[in-house]
Amino acid sequence: MEKICKQCGDKFLIRKEDKIFLENNKIPEPTLCVDCREQRRIVHGNHIYLYKRKCDLTEKEIISNYHPDAPHKVYDQNVWYSDKWDPMDFGREYDFSKTFFEQFKELSLAVPRPSLHRGFQYDENSDYTNYAGKNKDCYMIFDSDENRECYYSYSINSSENCMDCYRVRGSQLCYEATDCEKCYNSAFLQDCVNCSDSYFLQNCVSCKNCIMCSNLRNKQYCVNNVQVSKEEYEKQKAKCFSRKDITSGNKYFNSFKLKFPKKSIHGIQNENVVGDYLSGCKNAYYCFDSASLWDCSYIFQGFNPLKNCMDIQECGDAELLYETAFSGYGAYNLKFCSHSLGTSSDMEYCIHSQHASNLFGCIGIQHKKYCILNKQYSEKEYKELVPKIIEQMKKDGEYGEFFPADMSPFAYNETIAQIQYPLTKQEALKRGYTWREENKEEFKPATYNPPNTIQEVKDAVLEELLKCETSGRNYKIIKAELDLLRKLNMPLPTECFFERNKRRSAMRNKRKLYDRKCAKNGEDIITTYSPGDPAIVYCEDCYLAETY
Ligand SMILES: [Zn+2]
Numbered sequence: 001m002e003k004i005c006k007q008c009g010d011k012f013l014i015r016k017e018d019k020i021f022l023e024n025n026k027i028p029e030p031t032l033c034v035d036c037r038e039q040r041r042i043v044h045g046n047h048i049y050l051y052k053r054k055c056d057l058t059e060k061e062i063i064s065n066y067h068p069d070a071p072h073k074v075y076d077q078n079v080w081y082s083d084k085w086d087p088m089d090f091g092r093e094y095d096f097s098k099t100f101f102e103q104f105k106e107l108s109l110a111v112p113r114p115s116l117h118r119g120f121q122y123d124e125n126s127d128y129t130n131y132a133g134k135n136k137d138c139y140m141i142f143d144s145d146e147n148r149e150c151y152y153s154y155s156i157n158s159s160e161n162c163m164d165c166y167r168v169r170g171s172q173l174c175y176e177a178t179d180c181e182k183c184y185n186s187a188f189l190q191d192c193v194n195c196s197d198s199y200f201l202q203n204c205v206s207c208k209n210c211i212m213c214s215n216l217r218n219k220q221y222c223v224n225n226v227q228v229s230k231e232e233y234e235k236q237k238a239k240c241f242s243r244k245d246i247t248s249g250n251k252y253f254n255s256f257k258l259k260f261p262k263k264s265i266h267g268i269q270n271e272n273v274v275g276d277y278l279s280g281c282k283n284a285y286y287c288f289d290s291a292s293l294w295d296c297s298y299i300f301q302g303f304n305p306l307k308n309c310m311d312i313q314e315c316g317d318a319e320l321l322y323e324t325a326f327s328g329y330g331a332y333n334l335k336f337c338s339h340s341l342g343t344s345s346d347m348e349y350c351i352h353s354q355h356a357s358n359l360f361g362c363i364g365i366q367h368k369k370y371c372i373l374n375k376q377y378s379e380k381e382y383k384e385l386v387p388k389i390i391e392q393m394k395k396d397g398e399y400g401e402f403f404p405a406d407m408s409p410f411a412y413n414e415t416i417a418q419i420q421y422p423l424t425k426q427e428a429l430k431r432g433y434t435w436r437e438e439n440k441e442e443f444k445p446a447t448y449n450p451p452n453t454i455q456e457v458k459d460a461v462l463e464e465l466l467k468c469e470t471s472g473r474n475y476k477i478i479k480a481e482l483d484l485l486r487k488l489n490m491p492l493p494t495e496c497f498f499e500r501n502k503r504r505s506a507m508r509n510k511r512k513l514y515d516r517k518c519a520k521n522g523e524d525i526i527t528t529y530s531p532g533d534p535a536i537v538y539c540e541d542c543y544l545a546e547t548y
Pocket residue numbers: 005006007008009010032033034035036037
């Protein structure tokens with residue numbers, strides 16, 4: 001059935017399968033299109049911007065993704081998870097003279113939030129990380145788990161000595177790698193698996209000592225997709241480490257790789273899927289950047305089996321979730337929840353609540369049952385009151401909708417939404433989001449300009465102030481980063497992390513699907529390569545025939 005999105009006015013489809021899921025779970029039909037639904041969820045998380053501020057309980061200086069000016073109370077994670085405060089103290093009676101969202105907004109401004117969203121109990125020396133866990137000696141990595149000595153990266157897992165990477169797993173000594181797996185001692189790789197000692201590769205598998213190649217399998221000593229001698233490889237390799245060479249290398253690579261066909265979908269071991277950047281998924285519709293999905297639709301960054309879920313942002317190890325974000329690890333039957341980790345079940349409209357069940361409209365509750373607006377009820381009372389609240393919410397047009405834009409604790413441009421769905425300040429404000437203005441007058445002149453090679457850099461650089469050539473923001477070089485850049489033989493960055501991260505994200509296809517024809521056999525394909533994209537796109541069969 002076709003509907004019109006309440007926010008952007010675009011047409012969107014509710015499929016037969018969606019209808020069955022919604023009916024089975026007694027959820028009204030969505031009123032926003034898929035993109036607007038995703039946008040509304042992601043603005044509730046700030047992954048990459050960190051601030052120094054005070055813990056509102058201990059007054060200690062802490063690192064948090066809540067700006068010091070945010071209206072919310074913020075407690076250091078250690079304190080937030082301790083018994084030094086009780087979220088039930090903020091409990092309140094449900095008031096039928098007000099809407100649910102009005103009351104929930106009041107509660108959300110009263111109950112303290114944890115300073116960060118990371119598995120701090122398992123982290124070692126990784127204070128500047130977020131949406132992350134089990135990391136050791138890491139700095140400025142986000143949405144990333146189980147890494148060692150990794151820096152300035154987004155969505156990397158089980159990796160070591162990597163820097164400036166984006167969605168990389170099981171890799172070591174990689175620099176500027178995007179969507180790669182099991183790669184080693186390489187730089188400027190995209191969509192590669194099991195490659196080592198290589199530079200400027202795309203869509204290569206099990207290649208070694210290769211430079212400037214695309215679509216190769218099991219090759220050694222190739223340059224420009226041509227077999228060369230070891231000596232020639234070494235000669236070309238010497239041209240991969242100065243900034244000038246890297247800049248011209250990237251420029252050449254960008255036009256070189258257009259000559260090679262691309263597979264219509266990034267990913268492997270999928271069955272009956274529509275979407276992109278998927279692996280090990282079965283029956284997944286309109287899903288992106290996800291692994292191990294089963295019977296799911298409209299999932300973004302799902303992981304670690306996700307079963308029978310719809311409209312999800314960054315959840316994993318969970319079943320039967322709807323319109324939920326940044327949650328999982330043992331969750332079952334959550335609707336309209338965010339930041340709720342750990343075994344939880346049967347919760348609706350909850351934030352930061354875990355190891356709990358049968359909660360409605362709660363914030364920060366753990367190990368409890370039958371609570372509404374952080375107030376304890378008996379099972380009988382709970383089961384009588386919740387349907388009445390849902391009834392009222394339906395009349396107010398609230399039930400079925402995720403938390404509204406103005407309830408996000410973060411400014412639109414602090415969130416990944418600004419990368420996925422960029423808006424101008426005016427557009428963001430018009431839609432009810434907030435905006436955080438950077439004070440450009442605070443930017444200072446650089447005390448140091450990064451030289452062409454890492455060999456020219458002295459340790460004294462650690463005391464210098466650099467200036468991003470794109471944004472004008474100041475940034476510094478840390479000791480661990482300098483050590484790794486020396487090991488990788490790579491020059492100092494000339495942009496701040498935020499611009500580097502944005503650039504890597506822009507190298508990937510957007511979460512949007514188009515109908516195209518396979519450039520080889522004319523088969524219909526659904527792909528993230530837009531019809532205007534100059535890429536040569538093949539269906540899976542034609543691509544496999546070409547590359548193996
Ligand atoms: Zn829309």
